[in-house]
Amino acid sequence: MAIVEVADLRKEYGGFPAVEGSSFSIERGEVFGVVGPNGAGKTTTLKMLAGLVEPSGGSATVVGHEPGEPAMQRRLGFLPEESPLYEEMTAIEYLTFFADLYDVAADVARDRIDGTLDRLDLEHRNRRIGNMSKGMKRKVAIARALVNDPDVLIFDEPASGLDPLTTNYIIEFTRELSEDGKTIVFSAHNLFHVESICDRIAVMNDGRIVARGTIEEIREAHGGTEYHVYATADGSHGDGLGEIEVARENGRVRHVVSEMSDVETIREIVEADDGRVTDIQTKTPTLEEIFLEIASTSDSDGEAEA
Numbered sequence: 277m278a279i280v281e282v283a284d285l286r287k288e289y290g291g292f293p294a295v296e297g298s299s300f301s302i303e304r305g306e307v308f309g310v311v312g313p314n315g316a317g318k319t320t321t322l323k324m325l326a327g328l329v330e331p332s333g334g335s336a337t338v339v340g341h342e343p344g345e346p347a348m349q350r351r352l353g354f355l356p357e358e359s360p361l362y363e364e365m366t367a368i369e370y371l372t373f374f375a376d377l378y379d380v381a382a383d384v385a386r387d388r389i390d391g392t393l394d395r396l397d398l399e400h401r402n403r404r405i406g407n408m409s410k411g412m413k414r415k416v417a418i419a420r421a422l423v424n425d426p427d428v429l430i431f432d433e434p435a436s437g438l439d440p441l442t443t444n445y446i447i448e449f450t451r452e453l454s455e456d457g458k459t460i461v462f463s464a465h466n467l468f469h470v471e472s473i474c475d476r477i478a479v480m481n482d483g484r485i486v487a488r489g490t491i492e493e494i495r496e497a498h499g500g501t502e503y504h505v506y507a508t509a510d511g512s513h514g515d516g517l518g519e520i521e522v523a524r525e526n527g528r529v530r531h532v533v534s535e536m537s538d539v540e541t542i543r544e545i546v547e548a549d550d551g552r553v554t555d556i557q558t559k560t561p562t563l564e565e566i567f568l569e570i571a572s573t574s575d576s577d578g579e580a581e582a
Contacts, residue, residue, distance in 0.1 A: 279304045279428060279459050280325065285334035287320050294320045296483040297334065302461065304427075307454045309470045310463045311563075312480035313571060318463050319357065321480070322432050325461065326354040339427050350378065353421035357433040359414070363406030367398065367416045370405060371423055378424040385423065392419045396449060411442035418446065422453075429453065430461045435469065447473060471563040481571050491563060498566045502559040505531040505542045509551025528554065 278301035287295040295317040302308045310318050323329040325336055327344030341348035362370050368389065375385035393401050396415040400408070405416060414434070421429060431450065435443040447469055454460055454473075464470050470477060471491055479487040479494070487494055495501075506528045529551075531542045543553050561569075 277304065278302060279339055280308075280461070281335075281337045282321075282325070283335050285321065285324060285336055286332045287317075287324060287329060288332045293483050295324070298478075298480075298485050299334075300478050300485065300488060302459060304459055305454065305457050306475045307450070307460045307462055307473055309474035309477035310461065310480060311465075311467065311470055311477055311567060315482075316480040317483040318480055319432055322354075322430050322461060322463060323356075326352065326430055328354075350424060351427045353424065353426035353429045355417055355421045355429070355431045355434055357436055359417040359420075361405045361413055361416060361420075364404065366404055367393065367401040367408075367412075367419070370416060371419055374420050375423045380424060388423065388425065389419065392422050395452070397445060411438050414438060414442070414446065418449070426458070428459045428461070432463045433465065434462075435464065435466070443469075467563040467567060477563075479567060479570050487570050494563075494566055494570075495561060498561070498569055500534055500560075503533050503536065503539050504557040504559055505533065505539055505553055506555040506557075507531065507542065507546040507551050507553045509546050509549040 280300075280302035282301070283299050285295060285298040286293065298317070298321055300308075310321060312318050320329060324331050325338060325343055327342075327349065336343055338348050339351045341351075362373075365373065371389045371393075372385060375382075375389065380388070393415070396419060398412060398415045398419070400412070405413060408416070418434065421431075434450065435446045438446070450460060450462065451473055462470070462474060474491070476488070476490050477494065478485045487498070489497070509529060529546075533539060533542065539556060546553055
């Protein structure tokens with residue numbers, strides 16, 4: 277059963293459509309990625325889910341409640357891209373303050389805060405937040421999103437501007453939260469992180485969702501797998517190559533096909549031409565390559581449902 281349901285969600289600012297008719301659902305325990313270029317409508321969509329921005333139309337439910345309802349807020353954790361903190365407080369004071377706002381019992385809050393900060397490897401938790409590094413502050417913000425033990429987490433650019441070591445900590449921690457059963461809506465410009473952590477994604481462009489599905493479904497719909505077959509002959513004396521792409525590289529002939537059955541056809545044709553297959557390489561497009569293709573064609577093609 278879906279824990280997040282979005283139907284025809286829209287947001288306009290002064291007649292300008294920031295988000296147009298977004299629809300998707302997210303299953304319990306899933307990591308759902310929302311990606312797109314700047315201005316695509318990602319953050320607006322996440323803020324509508326979190327109850328921070330009023331939709332102009334459509335509907336959304338999170339854990340069975342509309343965004344902004346107190347019952348929903350108690351079961352949601354939100355990490356915005358920019359997360360101002362109370363810099364005069366220490367990390368422990370800050371997180372204890374928010375736990376109290378959520379009516380978390382003091383002993384439960386203490387154990388939860390210590391456990392989360394241990395998992396995030398945050399030292400100096402009694403240091404004033406204003407004296408912390410950017411990476412340490414980000415860990416405090418993540419801990420704040422977890423202080424109420426939410427069912428659903430919304431992470432908007434959780435590793436933005438951080439060094440590689442801290443970034444890896446946060447990505448691994450996000451993966452652990454998913455394994456713990458948390459449902460995570462995840463947005464990031466680093467598509468490698470999205471590809472490595474998300475079960476499904478929605479690609480947004482100009483306020484619209486232009487592709488949805490698993491990484492493999494989207495890859496299959498936008499390029500699929502290619503087999504690069506290298507041989508010592510091009511098989512031009514054989515029959516059956518059809519539309520197979522042939523190119524010469526470094527003294528070898530490269531045949532490019534999209535079906536494994538075509539690989540065997542090439543082998544037979546090349547051998548009939550007194551040649552042999554020397555190598556077979558599988559090529560799959562990266563999410564970044566797919567994203568660039570989708571973003572460049574979505575204006576005319578509309579949504580590419582995977």
